[in-house]
Amino acid sequence: MRVMPHIEELPYALYRADQVREFDRIAIEEFNIPGAELMERAGSRAYQFMQDRWPDLSEIVVVCGMGNNGGDGYVVARLASQAGIRVRVLQLGDALQLKGDALIMAESWTALGHPIEPFEKLGKTDLIVDAILGTGLERDVRGDWASAIEQINRHPANVFAIDIPSGLHADTGRIMGCAIEARASISFIGLKQGMFTGRGPDCCGEIVFDALEIPARVYAHQRLACKRIDWQKRSSLILPRRRTAHKGDFGHLLVIAGDRGYPGAARLAAEAAARSGAGLVTLATHPDHAHCLNLGRPELMVRGVTGVEELEQLMDRADALVLGPGLGRNEWGEMCHRAASGFTLPLVIDADGLNWLADQPRRRENWILTPHPGEASRLLGCDIARVENDRFSAVEEIQQRFGGVVVLKGAGTLIGDGSAQPTSLCSDGNPGMATGGSGDVLSGIIGAMIAQGHPGLEAAELGVCLHAAAGDRAAIKGEIGLLAGDLLPEIRTLLNGIGDSV
Template identity: 50%
Template sequence: MAKLLRPEYLYTAAQVREIDRQAVELEGIPAGTLMARAGEATLALLRTLWPRARRPVAVCGSGNNGGDGYVLARRAKEAGLAPLVLAVGRPDQGAARAAFEACAQAGVEIRDFDRGVPDDADAIVDALLGTGLTRDVGGAHLAAIAAINRAARPVLAVDVPSGLNADTGGVMGAGVRADATMTFIGAKVGLYTGAGPELAGRIYLDDLDVPDAVYAATTPAARRIAFEWLATLFRPRARHGHKGDYGRVLVVGGGETMPGAARLCGEAACRAGAGLVTVAAHPSSVAAVAAARAELIVHGVAQPADLAPLVRAADVIAIGPGLGRDVWAQRLFGAVLDARRPLVVDADALNLLAAELQERADWILTPHPGEAARLLDCAAREVQADRMGATRALAGRFGGVVVLKGAGTLVAGNAKDPIALCDRGNPGMASGGMGDLLTGVLAGLAAQGMGLYEAACAGVWAHAAAGDDAARGGEAGLLASDLLPYLRARLHSLHVDGLPPSR
């Protein structure tokens, strides 16, 4: 039965095809049986989501995705509904051809797609392209996608919305905007990153009764960052603990006219549980930072020599928020790199790094797509077209841990750590200061002794989940500082036994 899930493991299309192949060849499950299960499960979901729909219109391609649609249409007819199939090509072999013939024999109305979806459609089933897409859509497929999007009817996508790259979350020229997606056997990475969350709507997974043993031979492409896993990384604080036990964070930033970013970063490190947080800022920014948050220790730093004693006292350094790119910033950036302390590198520090490429194991880099593009010497659209590939490339080039921010934030560490994906967060978080907040959270967790990869995963999740909590009052106008009380609550839920708030 389909479940609305946040699955732990995510797969590429090729990996799911391999699991499918093993189910057929090693477990003896006929391909037609898997297709029948897929079509029947999709119909069951459609009737659950839209129980009053009497005239479902399935837009079917010529491949196995279309075969699932033909099964659905036949079963809908047998259930007393009035389905219509709009065919973009006809299947000519295999299980899909058999599904087409059975659909026709059952008396389902099948038309060649010409211009659009009829006005009497109650719901649309997108069974056009599926996961096998390798180039931009065109011709009749492009016209069909446009017609589905124009129809203003509920849309249920089969496996993935047509036009969405199942591996990267990129849009292959155009994509169906679905209200829900029924995916099969394994959840595809592309549904959860890039354009995937916007196109897929609510995601449901049905394993089609493939035995668990079939999955054992395939290493998932990514792991979703889940509360249950993160909670194993945290322990309640000792009753006799003191501030020295919980780490010292140094924030280097707050250049001239930019005190706010460093203050947000420092406060987030405090809220993440760091014992002591110091901000090293330009002398002109000291008063603004100190006045905004009394718990921060603020030092004016005019030159690298002023930074030296602060660096020696730090367990982790966060550099970048409000740093700027002037001579002052460049000198401080060089001094921090020479200090050989674990780092969280963000904002302008990433732009400085792009001009002075280095590799090291003891840092977390936190680029958004534009900064990632500068680090990889490519265009931001190339990063967004293959976020998984870009994350791997950044980790390979710079070492350490990479956090590629955006819809479906990705975390990559060394080869033994799976790429982790965060499916929390919302568009309201596209506002100034959110990245500074995340940098402080990561530094605060790392300062308490957590490994950099684990700190990155936990910090990304807590930051995004807090953003969702804060957005309950509306996404537009959401401020970075609005997250702070929710951030503390989310991290607290990881420290104690019990369930997280509003899971």
């Protein structure tokens, strides 16, 4: 069974591979820490975690590549052998061609009388240590290397990846042809942003980190590429309410949603907004189901609308808008899109609102766009694979074309506003949230944050983190069968600080 990344106590700063390599160079050349010493530290930390995570190991296989990642593996092999664990080292590539610090560690292994075997078959083992490829991978894995990775993934033993799972692109989270599917991964010096988005969470499993005692001054040489965010970090932006507060203090949100046949999306977005603290929530929806949408939630004000003039009257009284959940691609949805486009209120656009925007592109600075990869591909006029292969670039391109704040949903949701601020990456959430209506809940939460006066980027980050944390709480009873509506009671709990996020 897959485990979700373990992210407690991890740094919030994320970096690209070239930045981490630069930290490594600075530590060696400017702070006089020998490369072999850093490799020894990395192997030692990996071995310590391995022993803590799997304390009953009797035999392991360490699969080494030709670079420094392989050198780390040789250190793990030596320490495990000295502790009485049976160890086999399988080498991919010609061991006679090893160089530098990796050669030093390989010689330390063979000096103890241990052989280096060419990679052929894994055989029986309790654990496989992946020390094949590091963070510098820029082309697809092929040939013997791909065959080895595929054999490792088929083996029943758990896999422990050193620094990053082999075959995973450190910057984008893209699988480069094939990649190790690890049970746990230990990352060194700087966390790589690709471990937390794209296919990174699938490949990495539980994530732990060690800075290898690098001096803090080393990190001042680089600006972080991405910042990891979560509810624990962002919840301090939710302030206690004054005793004399009234509903007008917390904004009036208008949700424009729900063409004929899609009332559920409209209801989920509107109720999520109300649970997220908006003072008033009005739902403008198709007349066919307006009469029943608030039967179970009478606090929502529901209006069936048929034309632009009716919508304009409602928008005149609102502080912010949500457009798109269940909007549809028919005449009614087009009318709603046209009406909302004529107002300058802060706006969250989701679902079919984004599809209408793709058809009729324009730019605004006071909106928040919340596409999933399919909607992002339509906004960019490309296929979904291109979006998923580099989610960071996709966020940047959408923001440059359309302005405002962009929230690219998915595992490792990304948030960018085109400013000098690094892209934000939410590391909370779980696969149970991949269900119909989850995005509608998110749009309602973000809309409520805007209505309550949070600026665009802050509202998006708050909304994404609250949504993900609520999903994690709802998943305590299991991810399979989790419904979008299960998040609603958890939103209130988290906003009031009654329980910690998980």
